[in-house]
Amino acid sequence: xxSDQKKVTFTQAARRAQIVTAAIEVxxxxxxxxxxxxxxxxRVGVAMSAVLYHFGTKDNLVDAIVEEMYRxxxxxxxxxxxxxxxxxxxxxxxxxANIAYFDGHRVQLAALAQLGAGYQPSDGRRFDExxxxxxxxxxxxxxxxxxxxxxxxxxxxxxxFSVGSMAVALRGAVNAVVEKILREPDFDAHAYAEDLVVIFxxxxxxxx
Numbered sequence: 616x617x618s619d620q621k622k623v624t625f626t627q628a629a630r631r632a633q634i635v636t637a638a639i640e641v642x643x644x645x646x647x648x649x650x651x652x653x654x655x656x657x658r659v660g661v662a663m664s665a666v667l668y669h670f671g672t673k674d675n676l677v678d679a680i681v682e683e684m685y686r687x688x689x690x691x692x693x694x695x696x697x698x699x700x701x702x703x704x705x706x707x708x709x710x711x712a713n714i715a716y717f718d719g720h721r722v723q724l725a726a727l728a729q730l731g732a733g734y735q736p737s738d739g740r741r742f743d744e745x746x747x748x749x750x751x752x753x754x755x756x757x758x759x760x761x762x763x764x765x766x767x768x769x770x771x772x773x774x775x776f777s778v779g780s781m782a783v784a785l786r787g788a789v790n791a792v793v794e795k796i797l798r799e800p801d802f803d804a805h806a807y808a809e810d811l812v813v814i815f816x817x818x819x820x821x822x823x
Contacts, residue, residue: 631669634659635683638676643725647733652676674737677730681746684723685755691716693757702767706819707812709760713789714811717796718804724793760785764819773819785815 637658642650652673656663670676695712699705717724731742756762761782767773788811795802 627669630661630665631679632683634661634666634669634676635679638680639683639723639726642680642729643722647729677734677736678746680726680730682751683746684720684727685746685751687720687723688713688716688758689754691719696757696763702763702770702772703816703819705763706760706767706815709763709785710789710811710815711808713758714792714804714808717792721796724797728793728797767819771821774821776819781819784818788815 634655638650638655641654641658645654652663652666655676656666659666666676670679692709692712695708696705699708734742736742736745759782761778764773764778764781764785768775768778792802792804792807795807796804
């Protein structure tokens with residue numbers, strides 16, 4: 616019996632993941648306004664009832680989509696940050712890993728842009744609250760560059776500057792690549808990342 620239960624649990628998780636992937640593809644291709652449970656079900660090759668069985672409502676499905684995007688970013692970026700022991704190394708890794716993640720997940724970015732432009736949660740939550748829970752919120756703190764900047768100043772790798780302002784500027788510069796990627800399919804995200812590495816390493820350097 617326990618073996619059967621584990622098998623069912625694994626199968627359900629696999630089906631949920633398949634539906635989430637299909638939903639992301641559909642939203643990216645035709646936009647949120649044209650997306651329906653039926654179209655998502657057709658993409659997976661299941662009945663509408665199967666989608667509703669796993670998620671209940673479109674709101675729950677959107678939550679699962681956004682959570683999956685957060686978790687995939689964590690899986691891609693966190694190990695790269697943890698692999699370097701210096702603040703300077705982590706700063707460069709933060710820039711490169713985030714931009715590489717964006718560049719490699721263009722369909723997900725397109726879907727997220729569609730949701731941001733057209734989706735209104737029925738319960739009134741803000742968009743940045745979607746897919747979020749306390750555990751995930753805690754895990755995502757590793758993607759905040761503030762800790763890297765503070766450590767760099769503490770260990771005297773970095774000079775003196777406003778950590779809050781520098782963190783805002785860094786996040787803004789990294790996230791700005793999303794619009795470029797979405798609007799310009801041939802945009803060289805790797806070259807942009809390398810430019811940012813040079814710019815921000817100069818910005819945080821100790822003044823001699």
